[in-house]
Amino acid sequence: MTVDRRLPMPRESTTLADLLDRVLDKGLVVAGDISISLANVELLTIRIRLLVCSIDKAEQIGLNWWRYERDLVRRDGDEKSAIGRLEARIAQLERDLARSRNPGR
Numbered sequence: 001m002t003v004d005r006r007l008p009m010p011r012e013s014t015t016l017a018d019l020l021d022r023v024l025d026k027g028l029v030v031a032g033d034i035s036i037s038l039a040n041v042e043l044l045t046i047r048i049r050l051l052v053c054s055i056d057k058a059e060q061i062g063l064n065w066w067r068y069e070r071d072l073v074r075r076d077g078d079e080k081s082a083i084g085r086l087e088a089r090i091a092q093l094e095r096d097l098a099r100s101r102n103p104g105r
Contacts, residue, residue: 027053027061 030050036043051063058064 023052024054025057027051027057 028051030048030052032048034044034046034048036045051058053061
């Protein structure tokens, strides 16, 4: 009978939070191409490039489009002026509606 006398190696326990922290810190790139052809005629090609990382890491590698994307960046002055324009437009439409109901006035 043989007895295994090796010392048991402690297993490293990795939690989901640890794994996510590593991925966001280092970054993860997934790349692939999908091509659909019929009778050797290419009908559709889809190129997929996916980068998963933290905002800090993205800025380190030069990706910071969200800072300048007009739809994502809210400026207080822009929002107030947009609301003011909408309120003025509503008031004008209400005046036009009132005039159309009372054409003699």
